[in-house]
Amino acid sequence: MKEMGIGLLGFGTVGAGVVEGLQRNGGLIERRTGLRLVLKRIADLDVDRDRGVAVDRSLLTTDAMSVIDDPEVGIIVELIGGVDVAREFILKSLERGKAVVTANKALLAEHGKELYRAADAAGVDLYYEASVGGGIPIIRALREGLVANRIQSLYGILNGTCNYILTRMEQEGLPFDRVLEEAQEAGYAEAEPGLDIDGLDTAHKAVVLAALAYGQSFDMADVSVEGIREVESIDIGFAGDLGYRIKLLAILKESEGQIEIRIHPTLVPRAHLLASVGGVFNAIMVHGDVAGDTLYHGRGAGREATASAVLGDIVDVARNIARGSPARVPAFVHDDQHGSLRRVEDVRSRYYLRLSLKDEPGMLAKVADILGRHRISIASVFQKEERTGEYVPVIILTHRAVEGNFRDAIKEIDALKEVGAPTVRYRIEDFD
Amino acid sequence: MKEMGIGLLGFGTVGAGVVEGLQRNGGLIERRTGLRLVLKRIADLDVDRDRGVAVDRSLLTTDAMSVIDDPEVGIIVELIGGVDVAREFILKSLERGKAVVTANKALLAEHGKELYRAADAAGVDLYYEASVGGGIPIIRALREGLVANRIQSLYGILNGTCNYILTRMEQEGLPFDRVLEEAQEAGYAEAEPGLDIDGLDTAHKAVVLAALAYGQSFDMADVSVEGIREVESIDIGFAGDLGYRIKLLAILKESEGQIEIRIHPTLVPRAHLLASVGGVFNAIMVHGDVAGDTLYHGRGAGREATASAVLGDIVDVARNIARGSPARVPAFVHDDQHGSLRRVEDVRSRYYLRLSLKDEPGMLAKVADILGRHRISIASVFQKEERTGEYVPVIILTHRAVEGNFRDAIKEIDALKEVGAPTVRYRIEDFD
Numbered sequence: 105m106k107e108m109g110i111g112l113l114g115f116g117t118v119g120a121g122v123v124e125g126l127q128r129n130g131g132l133i134e135r136r137t138g139l140r141l142v143l144k145r146i147a148d149l150d151v152d153r154d155r156g157v158a159v160d161r162s163l164l165t166t167d168a169m170s171v172i173d174d175p176e177v178g179i180i181v182e183l184i185g186g187v188d189v190a191r192e193f194i195l196k197s198l199e200r201g202k203a204v205v206t207a208n209k210a211l212l213a214e215h216g217k218e219l220y221r222a223a224d225a226a227g228v229d230l231y232y233e234a235s236v237g238g239g240i241p242i243i244r245a246l247r248e249g250l251v252a253n254r255i256q257s258l259y260g261i262l263n264g265t266c267n268y269i270l271t272r273m274e275q276e277g278l279p280f281d282r283v284l285e286e287a288q289e290a291g292y293a294e295a296e297p298g299l300d301i302d303g304l305d306t307a308h309k310a311v312v313l314a315a316l317a318y319g320q321s322f323d324m325a326d327v328s329v330e331g332i333r334e335v336e337s338i339d340i341g342f343a344g345d346l347g348y349r350i351k352l353l354a355i356l357k358e359s360e361g362q363i364e365i366r367i368h369p370t371l372v373p374r375a376h377l378l379a380s381v382g383g384v385f386n387a388i389m390v391h392g393d394v395a396g397d398t399l400y401h402g403r404g405a406g407r408e409a410t411a412s413a414v415l416g417d418i419v420d421v422a423r424n425i426a427r428g429s430p431a432r433v434p435a436f437v438h439d440d441q442h443g444s445l446r447r448v449e450d451v452r453s454r455y456y457l458r459l460s461l462k463d464e465p466g467m468l469a470k471v472a473d474i475l476g477r478h479r480i481s482i483a484s485v486f487q488k489e490e491r492t493g494e495y496v497p498v499i500i501l502t503h504r505a506v507e508g509n510f511r512d513a514i515k516e517i518d519a520l521k522e523v524g525a526p527t528v529r530y531r532i533e534d535f536d
Numbered sequence: 537m538k539e540m541g542i543g544l545l546g547f548g549t550v551g552a553g554v555v556e557g558l559q560r561n562g563g564l565i566e567r568r569t570g571l572r573l574v575l576k577r578i579a580d581l582d583v584d585r586d587r588g589v590a591v592d593r594s595l596l597t598t599d600a601m602s603v604i605d606d607p608e609v610g611i612i613v614e615l616i617g618g619v620d621v622a623r624e625f626i627l628k629s630l631e632r633g634k635a636v637v638t639a640n641k642a643l644l645a646e647h648g649k650e651l652y653r654a655a656d657a658a659g660v661d662l663y664y665e666a667s668v669g670g671g672i673p674i675i676r677a678l679r680e681g682l683v684a685n686r687i688q689s690l691y692g693i694l695n696g697t698c699n700y701i702l703t704r705m706e707q708e709g710l711p712f713d714r715v716l717e718e719a720q721e722a723g724y725a726e727a728e729p730g731l732d733i734d735g736l737d738t739a740h741k742a743v744v745l746a747a748l749a750y751g752q753s754f755d756m757a758d759v760s761v762e763g764i765r766e767v768e769s770i771d772i773g774f775a776g777d778l779g780y781r782i783k784l785l786a787i788l789k790e791s792e793g794q795i796e797i798r799i800h801p802t803l804v805p806r807a808h809l810l811a812s813v814g815g816v817f818n819a820i821m822v823h824g825d826v827a828g829d830t831l832y833h834g835r836g837a838g839r840e841a842t843a844s845a846v847l848g849d850i851v852d853v854a855r856n857i858a859r860g861s862p863a864r865v866p867a868f869v870h871d872d873q874h875g876s877l878r879r880v881e882d883v884r885s886r887y888y889l890r891l892s893l894k895d896e897p898g899m900l901a902k903v904a905d906i907l908g909r910h911r912i913s914i915a916s917v918f919q920k921e922e923r924t925g926e927y928v929p930v931i932i933l934t935h936r937a938v939e940g941n942f943r944d945a946i947k948e949i950d951a952l953k954e955v956g957a958p959t960v961r962y963r964i965e966d967f968d
Binding site: 413 | 553557560561563564565567568569665670671672673676677679680681682683684685686751809812824825826827828829830831832833834835838840841843844845847848850851852855856859860861864865869871873
């Protein structure tokens with residue numbers, strides 16, 4: 105039985121899950137792989153707190169470098185989170201020829217290029233299944249199972265907190281603030297929720313997936329990100345009446361030699377599987393040019409689900425060490441054949457618009473005229489009963505048009521004196 | 537650039553898809569993997585038929601052994617189907633130290649043990665992603681992504697033909713025979729549909745998955761299989777009224793030291809994701825003890841989807857050859873820690889029963905008494921308006937009870953002189 109020494113950096117929620125998973129299923133893993141995974145050292149700033157899992161105190165240290173330098177440790181598992189310290193530790197580990205497993209999407213999204221390069225230079229593995237989709241083996245699916253596919257599109261519900269909030273807003277007709285507060289109390293949202301609800305966490309994951317799909321390191325600053333903070337119950341309701349649910353989607357597309365990466369609340373047809381993804385669950389639908397659509401669904405976060413992904417990576421890396429095939433599947437492969445990022449102004453999409461209009465004759469004609477002049481064609485119009493003072497909400501679903509034209513048209517509409525409040529807009533995704 | 541010689545056995549639908557995929561995305565695969573996959577030879581009994589894909593005639597031969605013996609061929613792709621000839625060719629290939637990729641579930645289900653052993657003895661790869669779930673990378677997910685998980689249950693919609701028929705029966709209220717006929721005309725069902733509609737194909741796939749999940753070669757003869765031939769529109773309708781859809785499920789479970797493998801039409805709650813899997817699609821939901829539920833969805837068959845899985849396997853195998861790490865992930869690992877197969881008589885389940893009863897006072901009491909004596913407790917009863925002569929359908933949903941008791945109880949019920957037709961029964965799955 106070959107023994108693999110593991111060093112854990114970060115003994116938080118996921119770290120404790122990994123330790124527990126090893127304790128519970130280490131025997132199973134041994135029988136399945138012929139490898140004995142041995143936890144040699146654990147580094148954390150706090151070595152006293154009870155994590156609900158029994159570990160020999162002698163394994164614990166506050167000195168991460170002593171773990172990285174331990175000659176018995178061949179695999180470093182980075183679960184510290186954050187960017188600066190984690191980056192430092194991973195680079196040091198790679199330099200010393202140690203394989204690294206990480207769940208750190210923020211780090212990969214912001215410094216992936218540097219880390220992938222360092223892994224490549226050292227000829228060791230850098231695995232990161234747990235960085236996207238928790239327990240869902242989506243990284244493996246993308247870079248191995250679907251390796252023969254050009255990824256024409258990918259749609260992801262990648263943030264459990266956002267999906268939980270949107271699901272509860274819909275089911276209970278509650279406003280965003282109220283649901284967020286309850287989610288925080290229930291532990292489904294952080295005290296500082298911005299990373300989740302403003303779409304940044306989703307964007308980090310989208311950039312990690314895009315690097316795999318398109319062989320490029322995309323800059324976070326170039327990615328169009330809208331979160332769910334502004335989503336109102338009224339639009340969830342109207343969307344529902346029209347057969348849609350609002351989901352925060354990460355969308356990757358390749359078409360006409362350009363790549364789109366965007367994160368925004370999106371109207372998804374209720375009959376589509378992604379619309380059925382409720383609560384804290386994540387799902388990713390990938391359209392490959394050979395496989396067609398495949399969809400992956402599971403818990404996107406949490407101690408155990410994420411630990412499952414980390415352990416899967418540890419096994420993979422350990423297999424490579426045992427068989428002398430490190431970097432068998434590179435962390436990243438550059439590919440310049442996929443074109444550049446499409447400017448968000450040039451993205452084409454269908455739109456849901458909610459206008460707040462004075463209930464006067466001729467109003468709709470004015471709006472239709474503005475849209476028409478910006479080459480936006482109307483698919484359907486619904487005037488709603490709900491009235492706010494002298495204004496009524498009017499819902500317009502459009503045909504596909506260019507983002508930049510919408511911005512201009514909406515600016516013009518909102519400048520009309522008969523408009524009561526800024527126009528609300530959501531993109532509609534029909535998955536065609 | 538390392539070159540990998542591929543020999544294709546069987547130039548049918550999937551074979552043509554593989555050739556087309558290689559032609560279309562060979563460059564992409566090269567850029568992603570650094571490997572050039574070169575199709576060296578194709579064996580088929582028919583070398584003249586047009587498959588809609590251009591190949592150099594010199595590649596074609598009717599002599600499969602010449603492909604297997606070709607020194608330039610390192611990877612044999614078996615897409616002949618059937619059991620005897622395919623088995624022979626795969627064994628010969630493995631003996632000669634060639635890696636094998638196959639999509640042949642029937643062969644693996646019936647002779648897997650022998651083939652896995654031969655691959656192990658030769659120290660080469662035997663990959664079979666395409667044998668289950670078409671383009672869905674479920675084999676990879678099970679044996680790599682979820683390697684740290686005890687598989688507590690797995691539910692699969694594994695046969696597109698059956699799912700297509702059941703979906704259309706429900707949507708259009710049509711009888712089985714009529715939909716089967718139309719499916720045959722549309723090419724969604726074979727002229728000899730038994731393998732699909734009698735559940736055998738699903739059972740083959742279930743046995744392949746069970747071998748991975750539980751480290752045992754289960755005998756097809758020991759697996760409980762019911763197909764969809766007897767499914768009637770009336771039950772699809774009644775199930776719908778009660779909030780269920782009827783799906784042909786493969787169910788694997790491990791509990792109390794025993795394993796269940798069974799295939800049968802099942803009532804699935806309509807709110808469950810598996811109930812939303814329509815038409816020819818496949819889906820597999822896996823419950824791992826660490827990852828929780830993960831679900832995989834995609835096209836379960838067809839030229840392109842299956843080709844995607846075959847190509848993914850070819851790449852994996854080629855990576856192992858290039859890196860000198862063949863059999864890095866063994867085709868099968870024996871594990872005797874999972875207990876034996878539970879006898880189907882001992883399986884516990886909830887049931888939907890449709891009885892055909894004379895509309896007389898006291899009938900229900902008689903039936904309830906019989907069920908009670910067999911320790912089957914009733915959850916709810918619905919008497920339906922539809923009348924067949926003097927008989928009315930009565931639907932009983934039961935609490936969980938043992939299969940053997942149901943058989944005995946139904947035998948007793950059907951012997952009552954007030955019963956008009958044999959009792960129809962379906963198992964209900966609540967996924968708890």
